[in-house]
Amino acid sequence: MEIFVAKESGFCFGVRRAVKIACEAREKWGTVYTYGELIHNKQYVEKLEQQGIRAAESIEDIPEGAVVIIRSHGISPQEEEKLRRRFKVIDATCPYVKKSQKFASRSVRGGTELVIFGDRYHPEIRGILGYTQGSGIVISDPEEVLKLSYTPKRAVISQTTNDLEDYKRFVGNLLETTEKLTVYQTICSSTIEKHRSAKDIASRVDLMLVIGGKHSSNTRKLFKACKNIQPNTYHIETAKELDLIEWENCERIGITAGASTPDFIIEEVVEKIKEGKNGRGKKER
Ligand code: SF4
Incomplete structure:
Protein backbone atom coordinates (compact mmCIF):
# COMPACT_ATOMS: atom_id res chain seq x y z
CA MET A 1 0.00 0.00 0.00
CA PHE A 11 -2.72 24.90 8.10
CA CYS A 12 -2.57 27.59 5.43
CA PHE A 13 -0.41 30.70 5.55
CA GLY A 14 -3.19 32.80 7.15
CA VAL A 15 -3.93 30.30 9.92
CA ARG A 16 -0.23 29.80 10.75
CA ARG A 17 0.17 33.56 10.90
CA ALA A 18 -2.86 33.99 13.20
CA VAL A 19 -1.66 31.23 15.54
CA LYS A 20 1.80 32.84 15.70
CA ILE A 21 0.29 36.25 16.47
CA ALA A 22 -1.89 34.71 19.21
CA CYS A 23 1.04 32.83 20.78
CA GLU A 24 3.22 35.95 20.77
CA ALA A 25 0.40 37.96 22.37
CA ARG A 26 -0.02 35.25 25.01
CA GLU A 27 3.71 35.43 25.79
CA LYS A 28 3.58 39.19 26.13
CA TRP A 29 0.22 39.81 27.85
CA GLY A 30 -0.75 36.58 29.63
CA THR A 31 -4.24 35.17 28.93
CA VAL A 32 -5.65 36.48 25.65
CA TYR A 33 -9.03 36.06 23.92
CA THR A 34 -9.79 35.31 20.30
CA TYR A 35 -13.01 36.76 18.91
CA GLY A 36 -14.51 33.45 17.81
CA GLU A 37 -12.51 30.24 17.58
CA LEU A 38 -9.10 30.92 16.07
CA ILE A 39 -9.52 27.93 13.77
CA HIS A 40 -12.39 25.55 13.09
CA ASN A 41 -10.81 22.59 14.80
CA LYS A 42 -12.09 21.39 18.17
CA GLN A 43 -8.90 19.51 19.15
CA TYR A 44 -6.62 22.45 18.41
CA VAL A 45 -8.91 25.01 20.07
CA GLU A 46 -8.76 22.90 23.25
CA LYS A 47 -4.95 22.90 23.07
CA LEU A 48 -4.88 26.68 22.71
CA GLU A 49 -7.29 27.05 25.63
CA GLN A 50 -4.86 25.12 27.86
CA GLN A 51 -2.13 27.57 26.82
CA GLY A 52 -4.21 30.60 27.83
CA ILE A 53 -5.58 31.48 24.38
CA ARG A 54 -9.33 31.47 24.97
CA ALA A 55 -12.06 31.56 22.36
CA ALA A 56 -14.89 34.03 23.10
CA GLU A 57 -18.12 33.71 21.17
CA SER A 58 -19.37 37.21 22.01
CA ILE A 59 -18.14 40.50 23.43
CA GLU A 60 -19.97 39.71 26.70
CA ASP A 61 -17.67 36.70 27.24
CA ILE A 62 -14.56 38.93 27.36
CA PRO A 63 -13.43 40.77 30.51
CA GLU A 64 -13.14 44.57 30.20
CA GLY A 65 -9.69 45.73 29.03
CA ALA A 66 -8.57 42.23 27.90
CA VAL A 67 -6.37 41.56 24.88
CA VAL A 68 -8.54 40.40 21.96
CA ILE A 69 -7.30 38.87 18.73
CA ILE A 70 -9.23 39.20 15.49
CA ARG A 71 -8.85 35.83 13.76
CA SER A 72 -7.81 35.23 10.14
CA HIS A 73 -11.43 35.42 8.83
CA GLY A 74 -11.59 39.12 9.74
CA ILE A 75 -14.65 41.01 11.05
CA SER A 76 -16.80 43.94 9.94
CA PRO A 77 -15.55 47.49 10.60
CA GLN A 78 -18.57 48.07 12.86
CA GLU A 79 -17.66 45.11 15.07
CA GLU A 80 -14.01 46.11 15.08
CA GLU A 81 -14.94 49.57 16.33
CA LYS A 82 -16.98 48.05 19.18
CA LEU A 83 -14.06 45.85 20.18
CA ARG A 84 -11.56 48.72 20.04
CA ARG A 85 -13.72 50.77 22.42
CA ARG A 86 -13.43 48.15 25.19
CA PHE A 87 -10.34 46.05 24.60
CA LYS A 88 -6.76 46.04 23.38
CA VAL A 89 -7.22 44.63 19.85
CA ILE A 90 -4.63 42.72 17.85
CA ASP A 91 -5.62 42.20 14.22
CA ALA A 92 -4.67 38.78 12.77
CA THR A 93 -6.95 39.08 9.73
CA CYS A 94 -5.34 37.22 6.82
CA PRO A 95 -3.89 39.68 4.26
CA TYR A 96 -5.89 37.88 1.52
CA VAL A 97 -9.12 38.58 3.39
CA LYS A 98 -8.04 42.19 3.91
CA LYS A 99 -7.68 42.48 0.14
CA SER A 100 -11.28 41.25 -0.34
CA GLN A 101 -12.51 43.75 2.26
CA LYS A 102 -10.73 46.54 0.37
CA PHE A 103 -12.24 45.50 -2.99
CA ALA A 104 -15.70 45.31 -1.42
CA SER A 105 -15.54 48.74 0.12
CA ARG A 106 -14.01 50.28 -3.05
CA SER A 107 -16.82 48.85 -5.24
CA VAL A 108 -19.59 50.06 -2.98
CA ARG A 109 -18.03 53.53 -2.60
CA GLY A 110 -17.89 53.78 -6.39
CA GLY A 111 -21.62 52.97 -6.65
CA THR A 112 -21.10 49.51 -8.15
CA GLU A 113 -23.32 46.62 -7.13
CA LEU A 114 -21.18 43.94 -5.48
CA VAL A 115 -21.90 40.23 -5.86
CA ILE A 116 -20.11 37.89 -3.47
CA PHE A 117 -19.65 34.20 -4.27
CA GLY A 118 -19.72 32.59 -0.83
CA ASP A 119 -21.60 31.43 2.21
CA ARG A 120 -23.48 34.29 3.89
CA TYR A 121 -23.15 32.67 7.35
CA HIS A 122 -19.38 32.23 7.13
CA PRO A 123 -17.49 34.73 9.33
CA GLU A 124 -15.31 35.91 6.44
CA ILE A 125 -18.38 36.84 4.39
CA ARG A 126 -20.20 38.41 7.35
CA GLY A 127 -17.14 40.59 7.88
CA ILE A 128 -16.93 41.57 4.21
CA LEU A 129 -20.64 42.43 4.16
CA GLY A 130 -19.91 45.01 6.84
CA TYR A 131 -17.63 46.76 4.32
CA THR A 132 -20.59 47.07 1.92
CA GLN A 133 -22.95 48.52 4.56
CA GLY A 134 -24.99 45.38 4.00
CA SER A 135 -25.53 46.07 0.28
CA GLY A 136 -23.44 43.13 -1.02
CA ILE A 137 -25.41 40.32 -2.65
CA VAL A 138 -24.20 36.93 -1.42
CA ILE A 139 -24.82 33.88 -3.60
CA SER A 140 -23.42 30.43 -2.88
CA ASP A 141 -24.51 28.54 -6.00
CA PRO A 142 -23.17 29.48 -9.48
CA GLU A 143 -26.52 28.46 -11.03
CA GLU A 144 -28.45 30.88 -8.78
CA VAL A 145 -26.65 33.78 -10.44
CA LEU A 146 -28.74 33.27 -13.58
CA LYS A 147 -31.81 34.45 -11.64
CA LEU A 148 -30.36 37.95 -11.08
CA SER A 149 -31.95 40.75 -13.05
CA TYR A 150 -30.01 42.63 -15.73
CA THR A 151 -27.67 45.32 -14.31
CA PRO A 152 -25.33 47.58 -16.33
CA LYS A 153 -22.46 47.60 -13.82
CA ARG A 154 -21.33 45.04 -11.24
CA ALA A 155 -18.24 43.83 -9.40
CA VAL A 156 -17.68 40.30 -8.14
CA ILE A 157 -15.48 38.75 -5.47
CA SER A 158 -15.24 35.21 -4.11
CA GLN A 159 -14.82 33.79 -0.63
CA THR A 160 -11.09 33.08 -0.35
CA THR A 161 -11.57 29.31 0.04
CA ASN A 162 -13.79 28.56 -2.95
CA ASP A 163 -12.76 26.23 -5.73
CA LEU A 164 -11.38 28.25 -8.68
CA GLU A 165 -13.33 26.20 -11.25
CA ASP A 166 -16.60 26.99 -9.42
CA TYR A 167 -15.71 30.69 -9.39
CA LYS A 168 -15.06 30.64 -13.14
CA ARG A 169 -18.55 29.15 -13.63
CA PHE A 170 -20.02 31.78 -11.30
CA VAL A 171 -18.38 34.64 -13.21
CA GLY A 172 -19.40 33.15 -16.57
CA ASN A 173 -23.04 33.05 -15.48
CA LEU A 174 -22.85 36.58 -14.09
CA LEU A 175 -21.77 37.85 -17.50
CA GLU A 176 -25.16 36.80 -18.84
CA THR A 177 -26.90 39.50 -16.81
CA THR A 178 -24.22 42.18 -16.54
CA GLU A 179 -22.95 44.62 -19.14
CA LYS A 180 -19.78 45.77 -17.40
CA LEU A 181 -18.33 43.33 -14.87
CA THR A 182 -15.26 43.92 -12.71
CA VAL A 183 -13.87 40.58 -11.54
CA TYR A 184 -11.56 40.40 -8.54
CA GLN A 185 -9.63 37.16 -8.14
CA THR A 186 -9.89 36.79 -4.36
CA ILE A 187 -9.40 33.04 -3.93
CA CYS A 188 -6.10 32.81 -2.06
CA SER A 189 -3.08 31.10 -3.57
S1 SF4 B 1 -7.40 33.50 2.88
FE1 SF4 B 1 -6.33 31.60 2.41
S2 SF4 B 1 -4.37 31.84 3.46
FE2 SF4 B 1 -5.78 33.33 4.36
S3 SF4 B 1 -6.72 32.32 6.09
FE3 SF4 B 1 -8.09 32.01 4.37
S4 SF4 B 1 -7.45 30.04 3.51
FE4 SF4 B 1 -5.82 30.73 4.82
Whole structure:
Protein backbone atom coordinates (compact mmCIF):
# COMPACT_ATOMS: atom_id res chain seq x y z
CA MET A 1 0.00 0.00 0.00
CA GLU A 2 1.16 3.51 -0.77
CA ILE A 3 0.07 6.67 1.03
CA PHE A 4 0.20 10.05 -0.72
CA VAL A 5 -0.11 13.20 1.39
CA ALA A 6 -1.02 16.23 -0.71
CA LYS A 7 1.21 19.27 -0.83
CA GLU A 8 -0.30 22.18 1.15
CA SER A 9 -2.23 19.86 3.47
CA GLY A 10 -3.37 21.41 6.71
CA PHE A 11 -2.72 24.90 8.10
CA CYS A 12 -2.57 27.59 5.43
CA PHE A 13 -0.41 30.70 5.55
CA GLY A 14 -3.19 32.80 7.15
CA VAL A 15 -3.93 30.30 9.92
CA ARG A 16 -0.23 29.80 10.75
CA ARG A 17 0.17 33.56 10.90
CA ALA A 18 -2.86 33.99 13.20
CA VAL A 19 -1.66 31.23 15.54
CA LYS A 20 1.80 32.84 15.70
CA ILE A 21 0.29 36.25 16.47
CA ALA A 22 -1.89 34.71 19.21
CA CYS A 23 1.04 32.83 20.78
CA GLU A 24 3.22 35.95 20.77
CA ALA A 25 0.40 37.96 22.37
CA ARG A 26 -0.02 35.25 25.01
CA GLU A 27 3.71 35.43 25.79
CA LYS A 28 3.58 39.19 26.13
CA TRP A 29 0.22 39.81 27.85
CA GLY A 30 -0.75 36.58 29.63
CA THR A 31 -4.24 35.17 28.93
CA VAL A 32 -5.65 36.48 25.65
CA TYR A 33 -9.03 36.06 23.92
CA THR A 34 -9.79 35.31 20.30
CA TYR A 35 -13.01 36.76 18.91
CA GLY A 36 -14.51 33.45 17.81
CA GLU A 37 -12.51 30.24 17.58
CA LEU A 38 -9.10 30.92 16.07
CA ILE A 39 -9.52 27.93 13.77
CA HIS A 40 -12.39 25.55 13.09
CA ASN A 41 -10.81 22.59 14.80
CA LYS A 42 -12.09 21.39 18.17
CA GLN A 43 -8.90 19.51 19.15
CA TYR A 44 -6.62 22.45 18.41
CA VAL A 45 -8.91 25.01 20.07
CA GLU A 46 -8.76 22.90 23.25
CA LYS A 47 -4.95 22.90 23.07
CA LEU A 48 -4.88 26.68 22.71
CA GLU A 49 -7.29 27.05 25.63
CA GLN A 50 -4.86 25.12 27.86
CA GLN A 51 -2.13 27.57 26.82
CA GLY A 52 -4.21 30.60 27.83
CA ILE A 53 -5.58 31.48 24.38
CA ARG A 54 -9.33 31.47 24.97
CA ALA A 55 -12.06 31.56 22.36
CA ALA A 56 -14.89 34.03 23.10
CA GLU A 57 -18.12 33.71 21.17
CA SER A 58 -19.37 37.21 22.01
CA ILE A 59 -18.14 40.50 23.43
CA GLU A 60 -19.97 39.71 26.70
CA ASP A 61 -17.67 36.70 27.24
CA ILE A 62 -14.56 38.93 27.36
CA PRO A 63 -13.43 40.77 30.51
CA GLU A 64 -13.14 44.57 30.20
CA GLY A 65 -9.69 45.73 29.03
CA ALA A 66 -8.57 42.23 27.90
CA VAL A 67 -6.37 41.56 24.88
CA VAL A 68 -8.54 40.40 21.96
CA ILE A 69 -7.30 38.87 18.73
CA ILE A 70 -9.23 39.20 15.49
CA ARG A 71 -8.85 35.83 13.76
CA SER A 72 -7.81 35.23 10.14
CA HIS A 73 -11.43 35.42 8.83
CA GLY A 74 -11.59 39.12 9.74
CA ILE A 75 -14.65 41.01 11.05
CA SER A 76 -16.80 43.94 9.94
CA PRO A 77 -15.55 47.49 10.60
CA GLN A 78 -18.57 48.07 12.86
CA GLU A 79 -17.66 45.11 15.07
CA GLU A 80 -14.01 46.11 15.08
CA GLU A 81 -14.94 49.57 16.33
CA LYS A 82 -16.98 48.05 19.18
CA LEU A 83 -14.06 45.85 20.18
CA ARG A 84 -11.56 48.72 20.04
CA ARG A 85 -13.72 50.77 22.42
CA ARG A 86 -13.43 48.15 25.19
CA PHE A 87 -10.34 46.05 24.60
CA LYS A 88 -6.76 46.04 23.38
CA VAL A 89 -7.22 44.63 19.85
CA ILE A 90 -4.63 42.72 17.85
CA ASP A 91 -5.62 42.20 14.22
CA ALA A 92 -4.67 38.78 12.77
CA THR A 93 -6.95 39.08 9.73
CA CYS A 94 -5.34 37.22 6.82
CA PRO A 95 -3.89 39.68 4.26
CA TYR A 96 -5.89 37.88 1.52
CA VAL A 97 -9.12 38.58 3.39
CA LYS A 98 -8.04 42.19 3.91
CA LYS A 99 -7.68 42.48 0.14
CA SER A 100 -11.28 41.25 -0.34
CA GLN A 101 -12.51 43.75 2.26
CA LYS A 102 -10.73 46.54 0.37
CA PHE A 103 -12.24 45.50 -2.99
CA ALA A 104 -15.70 45.31 -1.42
CA SER A 105 -15.54 48.74 0.12
CA ARG A 106 -14.01 50.28 -3.05
CA SER A 107 -16.82 48.85 -5.24
CA VAL A 108 -19.59 50.06 -2.98
CA ARG A 109 -18.03 53.53 -2.60
CA GLY A 110 -17.89 53.78 -6.39
CA GLY A 111 -21.62 52.97 -6.65
CA THR A 112 -21.10 49.51 -8.15
CA GLU A 113 -23.32 46.62 -7.13
CA LEU A 114 -21.18 43.94 -5.48
CA VAL A 115 -21.90 40.23 -5.86
CA ILE A 116 -20.11 37.89 -3.47
CA PHE A 117 -19.65 34.20 -4.27
CA GLY A 118 -19.72 32.59 -0.83
CA ASP A 119 -21.60 31.43 2.21
CA ARG A 120 -23.48 34.29 3.89
CA TYR A 121 -23.15 32.67 7.35
CA HIS A 122 -19.38 32.23 7.13
CA PRO A 123 -17.49 34.73 9.33
CA GLU A 124 -15.31 35.91 6.44
CA ILE A 125 -18.38 36.84 4.39
CA ARG A 126 -20.20 38.41 7.35
CA GLY A 127 -17.14 40.59 7.88
CA ILE A 128 -16.93 41.57 4.21
CA LEU A 129 -20.64 42.43 4.16
CA GLY A 130 -19.91 45.01 6.84
CA TYR A 131 -17.63 46.76 4.32
CA THR A 132 -20.59 47.07 1.92
CA GLN A 133 -22.95 48.52 4.56
CA GLY A 134 -24.99 45.38 4.00
CA SER A 135 -25.53 46.07 0.28
CA GLY A 136 -23.44 43.13 -1.02
CA ILE A 137 -25.41 40.32 -2.65
CA VAL A 138 -24.20 36.93 -1.42
CA ILE A 139 -24.82 33.88 -3.60
CA SER A 140 -23.42 30.43 -2.88
CA ASP A 141 -24.51 28.54 -6.00
CA PRO A 142 -23.17 29.48 -9.48
CA GLU A 143 -26.52 28.46 -11.03
CA GLU A 144 -28.45 30.88 -8.78
CA VAL A 145 -26.65 33.78 -10.44
CA LEU A 146 -28.74 33.27 -13.58
CA LYS A 147 -31.81 34.45 -11.64
CA LEU A 148 -30.36 37.95 -11.08
CA SER A 149 -31.95 40.75 -13.05
CA TYR A 150 -30.01 42.63 -15.73
CA THR A 151 -27.67 45.32 -14.31
CA PRO A 152 -25.33 47.58 -16.33
CA LYS A 153 -22.46 47.60 -13.82
CA ARG A 154 -21.33 45.04 -11.24
CA ALA A 155 -18.24 43.83 -9.40
CA VAL A 156 -17.68 40.30 -8.14
CA ILE A 157 -15.48 38.75 -5.47
CA SER A 158 -15.24 35.21 -4.11
CA GLN A 159 -14.82 33.79 -0.63
CA THR A 160 -11.09 33.08 -0.35
CA THR A 161 -11.57 29.31 0.04
CA ASN A 162 -13.79 28.56 -2.95
CA ASP A 163 -12.76 26.23 -5.73
CA LEU A 164 -11.38 28.25 -8.68
CA GLU A 165 -13.33 26.20 -11.25
CA ASP A 166 -16.60 26.99 -9.42
CA TYR A 167 -15.71 30.69 -9.39
CA LYS A 168 -15.06 30.64 -13.14
CA ARG A 169 -18.55 29.15 -13.63
CA PHE A 170 -20.02 31.78 -11.30
CA VAL A 171 -18.38 34.64 -13.21
CA GLY A 172 -19.40 33.15 -16.57
CA ASN A 173 -23.04 33.05 -15.48
CA LEU A 174 -22.85 36.58 -14.09
CA LEU A 175 -21.77 37.85 -17.50
CA GLU A 176 -25.16 36.80 -18.84
CA THR A 177 -26.90 39.50 -16.81
CA THR A 178 -24.22 42.18 -16.54
CA GLU A 179 -22.95 44.62 -19.14
CA LYS A 180 -19.78 45.77 -17.40
CA LEU A 181 -18.33 43.33 -14.87
CA THR A 182 -15.26 43.92 -12.71
CA VAL A 183 -13.87 40.58 -11.54
CA TYR A 184 -11.56 40.40 -8.54
CA GLN A 185 -9.63 37.16 -8.14
CA THR A 186 -9.89 36.79 -4.36
CA ILE A 187 -9.40 33.04 -3.93
CA CYS A 188 -6.10 32.81 -2.06
CA SER A 189 -3.08 31.10 -3.57
CA SER A 190 -2.97 28.69 -0.63
CA THR A 191 -6.48 27.40 -1.50
CA ILE A 192 -5.69 27.18 -5.22
CA GLU A 193 -2.56 25.14 -4.54
CA LYS A 194 -4.31 22.98 -1.95
CA HIS A 195 -7.18 22.14 -4.34
CA ARG A 196 -4.85 21.56 -7.27
CA SER A 197 -2.66 19.06 -5.43
CA ALA A 198 -5.62 17.32 -3.75
CA LYS A 199 -7.44 16.84 -7.07
CA ASP A 200 -4.28 15.54 -8.69
CA ILE A 201 -3.85 12.92 -5.96
CA ALA A 202 -7.59 12.07 -5.94
CA SER A 203 -7.29 11.14 -9.62
CA ARG A 204 -4.51 8.62 -8.91
CA VAL A 205 -5.67 6.73 -5.81
CA ASP A 206 -8.39 4.18 -4.88
CA LEU A 207 -9.36 6.02 -1.71
CA MET A 208 -9.09 9.68 -0.76
CA LEU A 209 -9.26 11.01 2.80
CA VAL A 210 -9.98 14.67 3.54
CA ILE A 211 -9.17 15.53 7.14
CA GLY A 212 -10.71 18.48 8.94
CA GLY A 213 -13.44 19.77 11.24
CA LYS A 214 -16.95 18.75 10.19
CA HIS A 215 -17.99 22.43 10.47
CA SER A 216 -15.00 23.74 8.56
CA SER A 217 -16.29 25.34 5.39
CA ASN A 218 -12.94 25.10 3.57
CA THR A 219 -12.62 21.39 4.42
CA ARG A 220 -16.12 20.70 3.09
CA LYS A 221 -15.24 22.44 -0.19
CA LEU A 222 -12.01 20.46 -0.45
CA PHE A 223 -14.00 17.28 0.17
CA LYS A 224 -16.50 18.17 -2.55
CA ALA A 225 -13.70 18.90 -5.05
CA CYS A 226 -12.03 15.53 -4.34
CA LYS A 227 -15.32 13.60 -4.30
CA ASN A 228 -16.14 14.90 -7.80
CA ILE A 229 -12.98 13.19 -9.02
CA GLN A 230 -12.79 10.14 -6.74
CA PRO A 231 -16.21 8.94 -5.49
CA ASN A 232 -14.43 6.89 -2.84
CA THR A 233 -13.59 10.01 -0.82
CA TYR A 234 -14.30 10.45 2.91
CA HIS A 235 -14.29 13.48 5.18
CA ILE A 236 -12.88 12.52 8.58
CA GLU A 237 -12.09 14.64 11.61
CA THR A 238 -9.60 12.38 13.41
CA ALA A 239 -7.79 9.04 13.01
CA LYS A 240 -10.53 7.36 15.06
CA GLU A 241 -12.97 7.68 12.16
CA LEU A 242 -10.77 5.40 10.04
CA ASP A 243 -12.53 2.56 11.89
CA LEU A 244 -15.70 3.42 9.98
CA ILE A 245 -14.09 3.16 6.54
CA GLU A 246 -12.96 0.12 4.59
CA TRP A 247 -9.44 1.12 3.61
CA GLU A 248 -7.39 -1.99 4.39
CA ASN A 249 -7.63 -3.46 0.89
CA CYS A 250 -6.75 -0.23 -0.94
CA GLU A 251 -3.47 -0.11 -2.86
CA ARG A 252 -3.13 3.67 -2.98
CA ILE A 253 -4.54 6.06 -0.39
CA GLY A 254 -4.48 9.83 -0.83
CA ILE A 255 -4.66 12.29 2.04
CA THR A 256 -5.33 16.00 2.19
CA ALA A 257 -6.49 18.29 4.98
CA GLY A 258 -8.36 21.57 5.37
CA ALA A 259 -6.70 24.89 6.22
CA SER A 260 -7.57 24.48 9.90
CA THR A 261 -6.27 20.94 10.39
CA PRO A 262 -3.13 20.78 12.56
CA ASP A 263 -0.17 18.64 11.46
CA PHE A 264 -0.48 16.31 14.47
CA ILE A 265 -3.91 15.12 13.31
CA ILE A 266 -2.63 14.43 9.77
CA GLU A 267 0.31 12.51 11.26
CA GLU A 268 -2.01 10.43 13.47
CA VAL A 269 -4.04 9.39 10.41
CA VAL A 270 -0.91 8.47 8.42
CA GLU A 271 0.50 6.53 11.38
CA LYS A 272 -2.72 4.61 11.95
CA ILE A 273 -2.82 3.52 8.30
CA LYS A 274 0.85 2.53 8.39
CA GLU A 275 0.41 0.54 11.59
CA GLY A 276 -2.61 -1.20 10.18
CA LYS A 277 -1.07 -2.12 6.87
CA ASN A 278 2.68 -1.52 6.99
CA GLY A 279 2.23 1.14 4.30
CA ARG A 280 4.96 3.23 2.73
CA GLY A 281 4.08 6.89 3.32
CA LYS A 282 5.03 9.34 0.62
CA LYS A 283 4.83 13.11 1.01
CA GLU A 284 4.31 14.77 -2.35
CA ARG A 285 6.29 17.98 -2.72
S1 SF4 B 1 -7.45 30.04 3.51
FE1 SF4 B 1 -6.33 31.60 2.41
S2 SF4 B 1 -7.40 33.50 2.88
FE2 SF4 B 1 -8.09 32.01 4.37
S3 SF4 B 1 -6.72 32.32 6.09
FE3 SF4 B 1 -5.82 30.73 4.82
S4 SF4 B 1 -4.37 31.84 3.46
FE4 SF4 B 1 -5.78 33.33 4.36
